[in-house]
Amino acid sequence: GALVYQYPRRTICKSGTSMRMECQAVGFQATSVAWYRQSPQKTFELIALSTVNSAIKYEQNFTQEKFPISHPNLSFSSMTVLNAYLEDRGLYLCGAKPGLGGLEQYFGPGTRLTVL
Amino acid sequence: GQQVQQSPASLVLQEGENAELQCNFSSTATQLQWFYQSPGGSLVSLLSNPSGTKHTGRLTSTTVTKERRSSLHISSSQTTDSGTYLCAIVNNYAQGLTFGLGTRVSVFP
Numbered sequence: 001g002a003l004v005y006q007y008p009r010r011t012i013c014k015s016g017t018s019m020r021m022e023c024q025a026v027g028f029q030a031t032s033v034a035w036y037r038q039s040p041q042k043t044f045e046l047i048a049l050s051t052v053n054s055a056i057k058y059e060q061n062f063t064q065e066k067f068p069i070s071h072p073n074l075s076f077s078s079m080t081v082l083n084a085y086l087e088d089r090g091l092y093l094c095g096a097k098p099g100l101g102g103l104e105q106y107f108g109p110g111t112r113l114t115v116l
Numbered sequence: 117g118q119q120v121q122q123s124p125a126s127l128v129l130q131e132g133e134n135a136e137l138q139c140n141f142s143s144t145a146t147q148l149q150w151f152y153q154s155p156g157g158s159l160v161s162l163l164s165n166p167s168g169t170k171h172t173g174r175l176t177s178t179t180v181t182k183e184r185r186s187s188l189h190i191s192s193s194q195t196t197d198s199g200t201y202l203c204a205i206v207n208n209y210a211q212g213l214t215f216g217l218g219t220r221v222s223v224f225p
Contacts, residue, residue: 034212038157043202046212059212091157095212105149105213107159 002028004096006108013084014116020080021111023094029074030096034105035067039090047092050077081113089115119143120216122203129193129223137188137219139203147206148179149213150188154199162201163188193223 005024013019023033032051036044048058050071058064071077077096081088091112095105119142129135139148150162163170165177165186174193179186190197200220204213 036212036215043217044159044204044213044215046214049212093159104161104164107151107161109158112157 002026002098002106004030004094004106004108006092006094006111008111009109010112010114012114012116015085016083018080018082019084019113020078021092021094021113023077023079023096023108025075025096025106028096028098028106030077031074031099032097033071033077034095034097035069035077035079036093036095037088037090038093038110039087042090044093047079084113084115086115089113120203120205120214122201122216122219124219125217126220127222129197129221131193131195131223131225133193133223135190135193135221137190137201137203137221139186139188139216141184141186141203141205141214143184143205145181145184145205147213148186149204150175150177150186151202151204151215152199153202153218159202190221193221195223195225197221198223 003026007022034049035047038044047062050056069079091110093110094108121140123138149164152160163177167181169178174191176189200218202218204215
C-alpha cells in the first residue's frame with residue numbers, strides 16, 4: 001500500500017534556531033509533495049507545493065527563505081523551518097500525490113514543532 | 117481566494133446517534149476530500165468525493181458540485197468516531213488542498 005512517513009514526529013527547538021523535517025513516500029512515486037502547517041486552534045494551511053522537475057510554488061505568507069524545501073527524487077522531500085519563532089509552532093504535514101493527474105493525496109503523521 | 121466553510125463547528129452525540137456534517141466552498145472544486153483528524157493530530161483520508169454520493173463503512177458523503185456543497189453523514193456513531201472532521205478542496209490538479217476549520221465531534225457512551 002501507499003504510505004507516507006515523516007520524521008521526526010515531535011521536535012522542540014529554541015527560538016531563533018532551525019529545524020529540518022523529512023517526508024518519505026513508500027509504495028508509490030511522489031510526483032508532487034505539499035507541505036502544510038496547522039497552527040494551534042487553526043486549520044491546515046498550505047505552505048508550498050513541490051513537483052519534481054518544476055519550481056516549488058510557495059503560498060502567500062510563506063517564503064523559500066523561511067521554509068526551504070528539497071524534493072530530490074520521487075520518494076523523498078524535506079523542509080526546514082529557518083529561524084523558528086513561537087508563531088512557527090504547530091503540526092507540519094506532508095501530503096504526497098502519486099501522479100500529476102491524480103486526485104488522491106496521502107498524508108504522513110506529521111511533525112509537531114514546539115518552539116521555546 | 118477559495119474558502120471552505122464547515123458547520124457545525126462542534127457536535128456532541130450520544131453513541132448510536134447519526135450526524136450530518138456540512139461543507140460549503142466558494143469556488144469550483146475538482147477534488148473534495150473528507151478527512152478525520154484524531155485527537156493526537158494524525159490525518160486520515162476518509163472519502164474523496166468531488167461529486168455524487170460515496171459510501172465507506174458508516175460514512176456517506178454527498179457532494180452537489182453546482183451548489184458547491186458537500187455533506188458527510190455518520191451513521192450509528194461510536195465513541196471512537198470522536199475527533200475533528202475536515203473538508204478540503206482543490207480547484208485544479210496543480211494546487212494543494214484548502215482545508216476548512218473542521219467540525220469537532222464528541223461521541224459519549
